[in-house]
Amino acid sequence: MSDTKNPGEKTLHVPTTKTLTLKGRGEQGVVRQSFSHGRTKPVVVEKVKRRVLGEKDAPAPSTERVAQGLRPQQAKPAAPAPTPPSRPAAPPPRRSGFVLPTLTEEERTARAQAVADFRVREAEERRVAEEEAVRRAEREAREKIERDAAEARKRDEDSRRKHDDETKKKAELEAQKRFGGDAARPAAAAAPSSAAAPSAAAPARTPTSDAALPRAATRSRPLVVEEEESRRPSGPPGRRPGGGPGAAPVRPAPPAKPPRNVGGEKRRGRLTLVNALNDDVRERSLASFRRRNQRMLGRGGDENKEKIAREVIVPETITIQELANRMAERAVDVVRILMKQGHMAKSTDLIDADTAQLIAEELGHTVRRVSESDVEEGLFDSADVEGAQSTRPPVVTIMGHVDHGKTSLLDAIRSANVVSGEAGGITQHIGAYQVTAPTGGKVTFIDTPGHAAFSAMRARGARVTDIVVLVVAADDGVMPQTIEAIQHAKAAKVPMIVAINKIDKPDSKPERVRSELLQYEVQVESMGGEVQDVEVSAKNKTNLDGLLESIALQSEILELKANPDRPAEGTVIEAKLDKGRGSVATVLVQRGTLRTGDIIVAGTEFGRVRLLVSDKGENVAEAGPSTPVEVLGFSGTPEAGDRIAVVESEARAREITSYRAHQKREKAVARATGMRGSLEQMMSAAKTAGRKEFPLVIKGDVQGSVEAIGGALEKLGNDEVGARILYSGVGGITESDVTLAEASNAAIIGFNVRAHKEASSAADRAGIEIRYYNIIYDLVDDVKKAMSGLLTPERRETMLGNAQILEIFKVSKVGNIAGCRVTDGTVERGANVRLIRDNVVVHEGKLSQLKRFKDDAKEVTAGQECGMSFENYQDMRAGDVIECYRVETVQRSL
Numbered sequence: 007m008s009d010t011k012n013p014g015e016k017t018l019h020v021p022t023t024k025t026l027t028l029k030g031r032g033e034q035g036v037v038r039q040s041f042s043h044g045r046t047k048p049v050v051v052e053k054v055k056r057r058v059l060g061e062k063d064a065p066a067p068s069t070e071r072v073a074q075g076l077r078p079q080q081a082k083p084a085a086p087a088p089t090p091p092s093r094p095a096a097p098p099p100r101r102s103g104f105v106l107p108t109l110t111e112e113e114r115t116a117r118a119q120a121v122a123d124f125r126v127r128e129a130e131e132r133r134v135a136e137e138e139a140v141r142r143a144e145r146e147a148r149e150k151i152e153r154d155a156a157e158a159r160k161r162d163e164d165s166r167r168k169h170d171d172e173t174k175k176k177a178e179l180e181a182q183k184r185f186g187g188d189a190a191r192p193a194a195a196a197a198p199s200s201a202a203a204p205s206a207a208a209p210a211r212t213p214t215s216d217a218a219l220p221r222a223a224t225r226s227r228p229l230v231v232e233e234e235e236s237r238r239p240s241g242p243p244g245r246r247p248g249g250g251p252g253a254a255p256v257r258p259a260p261p262a263k264p265p266r267n268v269g270g271e272k273r274r275g276r277l278t279l280v281n282a283l284n285d286d287v288r289e290r291s292l293a294s295f296r297r298r299n300q301r302m303l304g305r306g307g308d309e310n311k312e313k314i315a316r317e318v319i320v321p322e323t324i325t326i327q328e329l330a331n332r333m334a335e336r337a338v339d340v341v342r343i344l345m346k347q348g349h350m351a352k353s354t355d356l357i358d359a360d361t362a363q364l365i366a367e368e369l370g371h372t373v374r375r376v377s378e379s380d381v382e383e384g385l386f387d388s389a390d391v392e393g394a395q396s397t398r399p400p401v402v403t404i405m406g407h408v409d410h411g412k413t414s415l416l417d418a419i420r421s422a423n424v425v426s427g428e429a430g431g432i433t434q435h436i437g438a439y440q441v442t443a444p445t446g447g448k449v450t451f452i453d454t455p456g457h458a459a460f461s462a463m464r465a466r467g468a469r470v471t472d473i474v475v476l477v478v479a480a481d482d483g484v485m486p487q488t489i490e491a492i493q494h495a496k497a498a499k500v501p502m503i504v505a506i507n508k509i510d511k512p513d514s515k516p517e518r519v520r521s522e523l524l525q526y527e528v529q530v531e532s533m534g535g536e537v538q539d540v541e542v543s544a545k546n547k548t549n550l551d552g553l554l555e556s557i558a559l560q561s562e563i564l565e566l567k568a569n570p571d572r573p574a575e576g577t578v579i580e581a582k583l584d585k586g587r588g589s590v591a592t593v594l595v596q597r598g599t600l601r602t603g604d605i606i607v608a609g610t611e612f613g614r615v616r617l618l619v620s621d622k623g624e625n626v627a628e629a630g631p632s633t634p635v636e637v638l639g640f641s642g643t644p645e646a647g648d649r650i651a652v653v654e655s656e657a658r659a660r661e662i663t664s665y666r667a668h669q670k671r672e673k674a675v676a677r678a679t680g681m682r683g684s685l686e687q688m689m690s691a692a693k694t695a696g697r698k699e700f701p702l703v704i705k706g707d708v709q710g711s712v713e714a715i716g717g718a719l720e721k722l723g724n725d726e727v728g729a730r731i732l733y734s735g736v737g738g739i740t741e742s743d744v745t746l747a748e749a750s751n752a753a754i755i756g757f758n759v760r761a762h763k764e765a766s767s768a769a770d771r772a773g774i775e776i777r778y779y780n781i782i783y784d785l786v787d788d789v790k791k792a793m794s795g796l797l798t799p800e801r802r803e804t805m806l807g808n809a810q811i812l813e814i815f816k817v818s819k820v821g822n823i824a825g826c827r828v829t830d831g832t833v834e835r836g837a838n839v840r841l842i843r844d845n846v847v848v849h850e851g852k853l854s855q856l857k858r859f860k861d862d863a864k865e866v867t868a869g870q871e872c873g874m875s876f877e878n879y880q881d882m883r884a885g886d887v888i889e890c891y892r893v894e895t896v897q898r899s900l
């Protein structure tokens with residue numbers, strides 16, 4: 007049966023047609039090969055044994071073998087077939103063709119030997135060459151992979167580790183869900199399958215398996231060999247090595263699909279000569295690259311970023327978004343930290359520096375706290391270059407008691423008369439003016455009014471002031487506001503010059519003024535002190551030069567200097583909203599030179615200097631140190647006392663003002679919430695808890711007036727009642743003012759301003775009263791009267807007389823009647839009475855009946871006897887004293 011077929015010609019057959027073979031059925035099998043989409047195909051698998059031709063195996067040359075065509079490697083499988091050694095002659099092979107029948111036996115044997123040796127050598131060489139090629143290719147391939155992936159490998163490994171951890175965690179979680187929290191079970195459950203897979207796959211991946219195979223078999227029937235080899239350790243077909251219940255009986259597919267993520271291992275396992283030499287096989291697939299990129303960009307991207315610890319500048323308050331930006335973190339992470347601490351916040355919310363520091367440190371950053379704000383750093387008081395300063399004019403403030411002649415004196419110096427033009431005769435507007443002294447130098451005057459309501463402004467004036475001229479009327483002497491002015495000047499450590507005014511008056515007593523000043527530690531030169539004193543008459547313009555000379559002398563002593571060649575700094579003396587010109591601020595330049603076009607910041611307002619107007623009403627291009635100047639160009643109206651500075655850009659100006667506006671709002675909120683303030687605030691709140699408040703909205707034409715009104719009204723209050731200024735500002739009365747007043751049931755006061763048309767109709771609709779004034783006295787008086795109405799009326803008793811009960815009479819249907827004698831004064835019917843027994847008041851009530859003998863009497867005088875009965879009281883006794891009095895209620899005033 008086998009003689010007719012050469013074993014080397016065996017091939018695959020479909021099972022329906024049986025193949026002629028030399029082997030028994032035990033060495034041949036059919037397996038089903040699986041394809042995608044569930045398609046399968048039966049495959050005949052035959053086991054082929056390797057035959058190595060060597061000296062040991064080389065059969066003795068025989069005519070039979072030579073006659074079979076000298077194909078030793080093909081003859082080997084035929085070994086089990088019965089081949090009688092003594093067979094004399096074999097039938098001639100069907101396919102010989104290359105053995106010459108004419109050769110002798112020796113020649114044939116020698117030739118066969120030579121050919122056999124050659125074959126063996128050739129086979130050996132080829133095998134060595136193949137192995138060498140495989141090794142080289144493998145090495146080259148590995149090197150290439152390593153080289154290509156060298157940079158990415160580290161990150162790749164990290165991310166893979168992370169990913170694996172996550173997957174593991176997910177698997178555990180999944181397992182916990184599935185197995186009710188027993189995390190050990192899924193691991194155990196997974197173990198057999200994971201163990202089964204490699205064991206099934208291992209033989210297919212073992213390089214030696216491939217290498218050990220006969221080359222011819224590997225080449226011509228790779229599938230057969232692979233299938234056959236894969237089955238070798240697993241025993242008979244149909245049983246998987248794991249032997250698990252899930253193992254498919256005839257599906258060796260898993261071994262054909264080894265795990266994908268084993269990298270080099272996987273490649274080595276599959277490596278053949280062809281594969282090793284083909285670089286394409288070793289490159290990452292497109293899908294693999296995509297997955298890797300996704301890992302890097304998405305989930306794994308963040309983990310690979312290196313964390314950088316930063317120094318974060320934290321001001322007093324900061325928004326969450328801004329803090330996140332400064333830390334280079336995500337705002338959502340900051341919000342998450344706050345949520346963990348129980349604070350619900352948005353990225354636009356403000357947090358204080360302490361909270362910001364906690365968050366920054368939690369995220370691994372360090373914090374540098376700035377006390378004020380980083381935006382204001384270097385805005386004011388930067389040091390001047392040595393030697394750049396030059397002498398500047400002195401800034402003088404005139405202070406003194408009301409009507410002692412401050413305005414008249416300044417007016418006299420300026421040779422102008424503004425007194426008669428002022429409403430109500432007091433100085434309403436605060437300004438600053440510059441005059442030339444007789445010695446040639448200039449002197450800048452800040453005019454502050456003498457009314458007590460302007461104390462706040464005066465104190466502010468002293469801050470920018472170099473010299474205070476204290477005006478004391480020679481006829482009036484030292485008065486309360488004179489003392490206040492002395493205190494302000496001393497507090498500001500500003501030198502004083504005493505101007506004893508009104509010396510033209512016949513009753514003037516300059517000496518008395520000098521001695522009175524001693525009580526307040528002001529020792530003038532003529533009294534042996536250091537304070538200069540000058541006797542003047544503003545009215546007659548007497549000795550004005552003497553005053554200016556004294557100022558010049560004092561200025562020399564002070565050595566006043568400033569650098570004009572630098573960006574300007576100064577103080578807003580006054581600010582108003584002018585109808586035609588917009589916001590106008592009177593500014594005293596203190597350092598540097600202010601020029602048109604400069605970008606300026608004052609308080610919460612900023613702008614570009616559009617126009618500079620001097621105190622003489624002339625447009626000027628610049629204003630140097632100690633020069634008062636009106637500045638036009640502010641976007642809003644700054645407040646008197648605000649410091650002004652020139653900044654390099656509008657962006658900086660915007661940054662500073664928005665920060666300050668925010669601070670201002672926060673302070674207002676803190677004031678409104680009250681109890682969150684200091685202990686002092688809490689105590690004053692407790693003190694005024696039962697206080698009646700008189701709410702007001704005040705609008706004025708000038709900041710100074712508004713402040714003055716506010717100060718005057720504050721002083722009106724007492725423990726029972728007080729003014730509460732809801733809002734005060736410069737400008738006309740607007741609808742929003744009316745809304746505010748309506749909400750708090752407040753009155754609106756307009757000082758030298760009027761309500762807009764819409765505001766006045768809104769006030770009519772809401773029933774809000776708007777009162778207009780142009781004299782502060784009138785305003786204060788009116789508010790005083792209105793506030794007095796809130797005071798509870800006073801109860802006053804007027805004693806009428808006393809009587810003593812002599813006897814009690816019981817009268818049916820009437821009740822008890824006390825028979826009395828009036829001891830002093832008179833008793834009146836209907837008057838109030840007190841019944842006093844043993845010096846104790848036993849009853850208070852009304853005298854309902856008063857009889858003289860049997861007649862009703864209106865009043866009974868001392869020494870007379872009378873009958874009395876009391877309202878709702880019968881328990882009178884003989885000997886009780888009756889005190890008779892009248893009660894009046896009197897409306898109080900502040």
Ligand SMILES: Nc1nc2c(ncn2[C@@H]2O[C@H](COP(=O)(O)OP(=O)(O)OP(=O)(O)O)[C@@H](O)[C@H]2O)c(=O)[nH]1
Nearest residue numbers: 408409410411412413414432433456508543544545
């Ligand atoms: N006889 C005399 N009267 C003077 C002199 N100086 C001022 N007066 C008068 O005193 C009054 C008050 O003068 P003001 O200059 O308004 O006084 P003031 O201190 O500015 O007053 P307030 O602005 O209200 O604080 C006016 O009637 C002046 O005419 C003076 O030297 N001699």
